[in-house]
Amino acid sequence: MITAEGLGKRYGDKVAVDGISFTVRPGSVTGFLGPNGAGKSTTMRMIVGLDRPTTGGVTINGKDYWQLTSPLTEVGALLDAKAVHTGRSARNHLRAMAATHGIPNSRVDEVIDITGIGSVARKRAGGFSLGMGQRLGIAAALLGDPHTLILDEPVNGLDPEGVRWVREFVRHAASEGRTVLLSSHLMSEMSQTADHVIVLGRGRILADAPLSDLVRQWTTARVHVRSPRAAELADAVAGRDVEVVTTDQFTLDVTGLPASRIGDIAAERGIAVHELTPTSGSLEDAYLALTGDSVEYRTRAVPQTDAALEGALA
Amino acid sequence: MTAIQARATHVPSPARNLTFVRQLRSEWIKLTTVRGTWWSVGIVAVITVAIAFAVTSAMSGPVDNIMMAVLMPVQLTMLIAGILGVISVTGEYSTGMVRSTFTADPVRGSVLAAKAVVMAAFMFVVSLVVFTVAAIGISPIAAAKDIAVDWADPAKTILPILAASAVMALFALLGVGIGFLVRSGAGAIAVTVGIMFVLPIILQLLGMWLHDLPWVLSMVDYLPTSAAPDVILPSDGGALNGPASWGVLAAWPAVALLGSWAVLRARDV
Numbered sequence: 001m002i003t004a005e006g007l008g009k010r011y012g013d014k015v016a017v018d019g020i021s022f023t024v025r026p027g028s029v030t031g032f033l034g035p036n037g038a039g040k041s042t043t044m045r046m047i048v049g050l051d052r053p054t055t056g057g058v059t060i061n062g063k064d065y066w067q068l069t070s071p072l073t074e075v076g077a078l079l080d081a082k083a084v085h086t087g088r089s090a091r092n093h094l095r096a097m098a099a100t101h102g103i104p105n106s107r108v109d110e111v112i113d114i115t116g117i118g119s120v121a122r123k124r125a126g127g128f129s130l131g132m133g134q135r136l137g138i139a140a141a142l143l144g145d146p147h148t149l150i151l152d153e154p155v156n157g158l159d160p161e162g163v164r165w166v167r168e169f170v171r172h173a174a175s176e177g178r179t180v181l182l183s184s185h186l187m188s189e190m191s192q193t194a195d196h197v198i199v200l201g202r203g204r205i206l207a208d209a210p211l212s213d214l215v216r217q218w219t220t221a222r223v224h225v226r227s228p229r230a231a232e233l234a235d236a237v238a239g240r241d242v243e244v245v246t247t248d249q250f251t252l253d254v255t256g257l258p259a260s261r262i263g264d265i266a267a268e269r270g271i272a273v274h275e276l277t278p279t280s281g282s283l284e285d286a287y288l289a290l291t292g293d294s295v296e297y298r299t300r301a302v303p304q305t306d307a308a309l310e311g312a313l314a
Numbered sequence: 315m316t317a318i319q320a321r322a323t324h325v326p327s328p329a330r331n332l333t334f335v336r337q338l339r340s341e342w343i344k345l346t347t348v349r350g351t352w353w354s355v356g357i358v359a360v361i362t363v364a365i366a367f368a369v370t371s372a373m374s375g376p377v378d379n380i381m382m383a384v385l386m387p388v389q390l391t392m393l394i395a396g397i398l399g400v401i402s403v404t405g406e407y408s409t410g411m412v413r414s415t416f417t418a419d420p421v422r423g424s425v426l427a428a429k430a431v432v433m434a435a436f437m438f439v440v441s442l443v444v445f446t447v448a449a450i451g452i453s454p455i456a457a458a459k460d461i462a463v464d465w466a467d468p469a470k471t472i473l474p475i476l477a478a479s480a481v482m483a484l485f486a487l488l489g490v491g492i493g494f495l496v497r498s499g500a501g502a503i504a505v506t507v508g509i510m511f512v513l514p515i516i517l518q519l520l521g522m523w524l525h526d527l528p529w530v531l532s533m534v535d536y537l538p539t540s541a542a543p544d545v546i547l548p549s550d551g552g553a554l555n556g557p558a559s560w561g562v563l564a565a566w567p568a569v570a571l572l573g574s575w576a577v578l579r580a581r582d583v
Binding site for chain 2: 049065066068069070073084085088089099102
């Protein structure tokens with residue numbers, strides 16, 4: 001269990017984390033979601049005591065990280081894949097980490113095996129690819145067989161097999177009753193991995209809810225309709241709480257009515273319907289709706305001129 | 315049900331926790347598994363042996379103590395000791411390793427202490443071996459010139475070797491302290507070289523220029539590089555007495571380590 005209360009971090013004038021409170025419970029996977037600069041990494045660094053909070057605090061099972069008698073067996077952290085001396089071999093890196101807690105070399109070889117870095121374990125970590133470095137970081141986090149896993153962007157740089165492995169691994173860890181906190185900017189990944197999502201934006205918590213609630217609450221179900229008499233149908237379904245967007249002569253997007261009701265209305269009036277597709281919201285929609293105003297590093301919208309679209313379609 | 319059972323199996327083994335002795339072992343593994351360490355040891359050995367042989371070969375007639383040939387190169391190799399101390403720390407900062415180190419042991423002072431103890435012990439033992447080997451190595455050349463390496467008199471051989479090894483360890487500690495204070499490798503090496511080789515020259519020049527202020531020139535005596543020869547092969551002409559020289563040699567690394575302890579506690583990793 002990770003408990004943050006009024007946790008805040010300020011670098012000079014810049015507020016990275018703005019007095020947030022949250023709880024990460026054992027037995028489920030909690031996702032930290034947010035745009036770059038939202039404060040995810042800073043929060044994780046404060047959990048393991050690398051950065052000191054300017055306000056509030058965060059505890060692991062009721063203790064500050066520095067009070068733990070056995071940090072590596074209580075918490076496994078992957079904060080930065082490049083937290084490894086480039087001149088040292090992967091195995092020696094893990095041996096040095098393990099030695100601090102009297103973890104035997106047999107466990108070192110075990111995590112090397114689990115994470116599939118056996119073929120490069122005796123090579124210098126400086127030459128590792130992003131994916132191999134990530135696997136080494138995960139291996140280090142697993143050394144102490146910890147109760148709590150804190151993984152910052154764990155699938156970053158991994159191949160599809162590695163991504164699936166991480167997903168299954170964290171789900172399994174949670175099913176064993178461990179506490180899992182992972183961050184990702186990949187919403188598709190988060191929607192397949194997390195049970196509970198904490199959305200951060202500009203250092204504040206925008207949402208803290210079960211994944212399904214979040215999606216339901218922040219997205220609207222829409223029905224995509226195609227009909228040769230679209231305009232007529234649009235008038236027929238119109239009403240309070242119903243929003244109809246006419247895309248072109250034959251296409252409507254209806255919000256506020258279920259697909260079945262639209263179909264019935266069309267049937268009552270003898271209007272042919274060529275397509276009736278309900279689209280439910282995704283985590284991505286929820287995320288964009290939530291973080292719309294809190295993106296710190298906004299990209300400029302790609303100009304969508306007709307010429308560009310035609311070019312893309314051609 | 316299965317979840318509860320699984321949870322029960324993950325009670326941490328009480329044997330697997332953080333202790334200072336285990337941290338020493340971890341720091342030992344870290345020190346001995348990077349190439350820079352062995353390059354430093356190799357350079358210290360080569361410089362010491364080469365200069366010892368050259369000086370002994372060039373000798374003619376009686377000398378006060380032949381160990382001078384073996385221990386004079388400390389004036390150079392103590393810089394290698396300082397630099398090794400620096401890079402053992404700055405190598406962690408530049409690669410990000412330091413985050414792994416402080417995650418495994420969040421108590422900043424204990425990381426500093428473990429690193430300092432291992433570095434000092436390593437440098438002391440390495441120096442002891444190198445100086446002893448060099449002393450034995452030059453014996454035949456010296457003997458051919460009727461100069462004996464006097465192992466029977468500890469004050470002439472064993473004590474100077476022990477003193478020189480301790481000096482090497484103290485300079486390595488100075489490097490560790492400066493490494494934690496400065497964090498950047500280039501910056502920390504510059505500061506170390508500055509204290510060891512630039513500061514004496516500057517103070518001497520200032521002393522000559524400000525000859526009305528004799529204390530400026532006498533500040534040179536309180537630099538670690540000035541105190542080192544006095545403790546290795548004490549002579550009557552030394553500016554400070556033995557204990558005072560040891561005090562100067564110990565004070566520099568002590569201040570650097572205490573300073574780094576203070577900043578480590580205060581600052582983010």
